[in-house]
Amino acid sequence: MESRGDAMSWQPEYPRRIPERRPAGHRPRAPRWSAEFERPFTAVTSDYYAVQVRDASDPAVDVFLDIAAASVDAGVGDAPDASEILTHRTADAVDVIFLGYWTDPTRHARWARHSALGRWFRDLDAAEVEHGAWRETIQVPLERAETIYSSPDREFGFAACEGIRLGSTTSNGYFGAARDRMPLSAIDPLEAPAPHTRRESVPSAGRRLRAALGLNVAVIRSGQYWEASTGEQLEDYERELEPKLLAGMDYLATNPDDTGTISLRILRSGDPRTVPARRETSVLGHFSSLEQLETWAANHATHAAIYEHAIAKNRQYGEARQVTTWHEVFVLAESTRFEYVNCHPATGVLAYAEELWQPVGHD
Incomplete structure (x- = not known):
């Protein structure tokens, strides 16, 4: 691993x-x-905890x-370096x-074990609760991560840590740039071992x-962040860009076999009880491979x-x-954990999981 640029900017490098994809x-x-790093890090963790209800007015949401x-x-102690509240409907x-x-993966592990949220999730009894809950933990070495932002004025996602x-980067504006920005791609093709197959039915109610x-x-x-937009820029986003974005997401979600889409969620940022809602959204997607995500980006009219x-x-x-767009991409190692408690069978990756098992007791 070597530094890039001045001594205060560190990046993992192989x-x-x-060959890179850059023409x-x-x-x-x-x-x-x-994203650039002021000191070496070993890994990035993004940990999603959720309560699943029929309506956001459910008392379980306040709890x-x-x-x-x-x-x-x-x-x-060991609280996250950055955190957000999101809603998916x-x-x-x-x-x-x-x-x-x-x-810091050690700080994350301690927090997950000792925090009120970690204890809440572990103590849920799937057979007793009337709502659902889930946790999806993504943890990868920095060599398996990349980011891109249309503006440097505000940090989003992982970059808020x-x-x-x-x-600034010049590895952008061509298909394959995201791969080139991921350090491990210099030595690893990041191929998926096999395609994922959808299960016909997942009996998930009352189970962990x-x-x-x-x-x-x-x-x-x-x-997508357009909170600060006004006038013609606000109108352009809501009437022109957002419909194009939603059309692309609809294509991915309704063509999972062709696109490798395992899971796709459109997330609204901010407390769901706040009216009006903040003008900020994000899309969280899981794909069978980086190549399949790249194929949609390079070849389909919706992108x-x-x-x-x-x-x-x-x-x-x-x-x-006045509109900022950004993304972060992680290519997973096999240790990533997903867990669902009394959830709807279409939640997250349940239908595409290579393995499903119900733990005995709590760890």
Whole structure:
């Protein structure tokens, strides 16, 4: 591992054996930024905890949010470096989600064991609770992570952690750039061992199930922030860009066999009880492989519509652009943990899990 740039900016780096995807002489059409590190980190953790209810007015939501708030107070040891509240809605359920990020896996492990939220999740009795709950823990070495941001003015996702800043990058604006930004891709093709097969039925009600997906599943969180937008930029986002985004997500969700989509959630940022809602969303997607995510981005009209619109507006408004887009991609090792308590069978990765098992007792 070597430093890149000045001594205060560190990145994991391998001598490249696999050719990068960057075309010869490529010059990006728009500036972009990626996360850089002020000191070495071993891993990044993003831990999603959720309560699943029929309606956000369910009293279980208040209990969950109070426990989550108590778990990130300043006095809580090993609290996350950054955290968010998110909401996902479907016709069948509402998921209210706590998301925490850590740059130290040991601190995360202690927090998960001792925090109020960790204890709440472990103590749930799937046979007794009237609501559902789930936890999806993503933890990867930094060599398996990459990020991109359309503006350096505000850190989102993992980049909101202390010790991380945004630095300019020219590895953008071509298909395969996300792979090139992932350090391990210099020596590893990041291939999935086998495609994932959907289960016909998952008997999940009244049960606590753990799920495994296997090596090199790609997880992307792609964000949109237009809270500060006004006038024609606000109108453009809501009438032009957002419908294109939703069309792309609908295509992925309804064509899982062709796209490798395992799970896809559209998340609204902020307390779900707040009206009006904050103008910030993100999409959390799991794909069988990085290659399948790349194939949609490179070849499908729904992604081209999103991408070209965003580039055109960045060119039009430049530094006055009031909409920020970003993403973080993690390619998983096999140790990633997913756990579901009394959940709807279509929740998360349940239908595509390579293995499902019901633990005895609590660890």
